[in-house]
Amino acid sequence: MSQDTLFDKVWDLHKVSSLPGGSDQLFIGLHLIHEVTSPQAFGALKDKNLKVKFPERTVATVDHIVPTDNQSRPFKDSLAEQMIETLEKNCLKHKIRFFNIGSGNQGIVHVVAPELGLTQPGMTIACGDSHTSTHGAFGSIAFGIGTSQVRDVLATQTIAMNKLKVRQIWCENQLSQGVYAKDLVLHIINKLGVKAGVGFAYEFAGPAINLLSMEERMTICNMSIEGGARCGYINPDEKTFSYIKNKLCAPKNDHWENALTWWKSLKSDQNSIYDDVIKIDASKIEPTVTWGITPGQSIGINEQIPLLDELSPNDKLVAEEAFEYMNFKPGQSIKDIPVEVCFIGSCTNGRISDLRIAARVLKNKKVSKNVKAFVVPGSERVANEAKQEGLDKIFKQSGFQWREPGCSMCLAMNSDKLIGNQVSASSSNRNFKGRQGSPNGRTLLMSPAMVAAAAINGKVSDVREFIN
Amino acid sequence: MKSELTPPIGKITQINGQCISLIGNDIDTDRIIPARFLKCVNFDSLGESVFADDRKNLNGNHPFDLEENKNASILVVNSNFGCGSSREHAPQALLRWGIKAIIGESFADIFYSNCIAIGIPCFTLTKELIQKIQKHQDDKFLFLEIDLKKSLAKSKDLNFNLEIKESSRKMFISGEWDATSTLLENENLIVNKFTQLPYIKFNTNLL
């Protein structure tokens, strides 16, 4: 009997050849592109006099550089304008489908592809962005690539890659009230470390994962890369199929039935052989907040920032750097640390369910006067759905600014940036030094519900006090 | 940034150069090249912006600013170097500053493949040896001659084996690291694969 994981099956299905150097040539079923990592790839195609091999397998949108306040063209930032124009020209020239601003389908590439039904089980998906791991939530094998590989996918629809090992992360029991997928994944990264996943694909499984909605599963797989794993995935189930059904690019009619039959056959075999298995008890996890400069430096809301002596020699080095940068003290409580900026958005937590949860916390409450708070929906669809539900009003009444979709202060390539050493409570995925646009800016990662709670109190707070 | 710099092409078998060491674990690609420098449609001018914020914070004392490192080309780092964002701008910025090879305890996956794809071999060594090299450098310049065929590095008074994935090593010595043409050779196999994949026919709504 076969003992293959879903990863093995999808990999083998897409393997084109074994290359002389020892890596595999892998067919990419869906290629997503955006404005930041594609222009040089198109440039290289031109230099090498090559065409796009299967233009219908590539889909484009614009997300990283778009302003979230005023999106009228030309953009005020001429470099940003040049980037979007370059993408427009490249898509036109190579006949690539492009979801531009105002199309109703623009947004962060990892929010857009699932909501359009482009992301499907059993595919290989690549994009010049490390959070491509998000799409693994549907049982696809999805990973980030660099610009030279974007060039290779455009030219050949394949890349050269070494097969990854597979670690199963088995999540037992279920998350408690007020604890979300973000807390679970921050907890996992903290337990395993930010480089444990190097060379691995992470398979998330177990009762706690089965109970999650598709959007929560995306949050988990999205942050696989923060644990070092290039790819994270979850075996598809009924929730996966019903999420995809009727989406714009989902298979229709007979194709739907055929797709469903195939998708149902796609999962890790019962006795799959994993390279490693880790168990996590989801019921023990508290709302989790980062205190340092890597996503692995996190603690539960009622815990204290670790003392240096409690850490392994390796972790100590980064912790010392974090203490110096963050200006927090070992042993200090994370709760009640004042925050100045609150950001809800990103491909980790900028989906409709994230906005609903945050709005529920914010309803009839006011953002602290010391806080600048803004919400950036992950896509035009998310924004429209939120407006239909009146969520935008709840955000605005509470004192949040309501913005246009894009990556925004997740990486601060537009004008949304921290200033000086401001502390932000952020629903995004990276708390690296300088990540949010100021070389001394300080980022605390947490769930969108926790960002909402921090916005109201003006300091890191336990959201469970708001929802119970 | 070295003005005479040209990106590598073809076979890479030997790299000789002065080491520059950068101490710290988990140095992410946002630090190697902050996001504001990604607003570009080519990589040419990234060299001068490498580690921009770290360098600014250190006021001229960052290894990449020190006069004695000006001609260095072999970067020596610690563990999980290049984690975070997939931006190829990071290795491109290093390359355009003058880095031709990197030696470290460990590298993040995407950063590693980006380096291979642009012709920067990444070698690993034990933590102890890395620290020895990094200390050695404090005393005097360290010039290394790296032989990719033998995975050997030697200097005046050091001689050691470097670890590199066998597949990567082969790609460098054969020139295959520049992957597009190798991939294109299998054109027929690619087309076959495309027609055989179960989902291609369900996805009639893609375009």
Ligand code: SF4
């Ligand atoms: S939201 Fe942030 S992490 Fe996600 S694609 Fe945009 S910049 Fe990258």
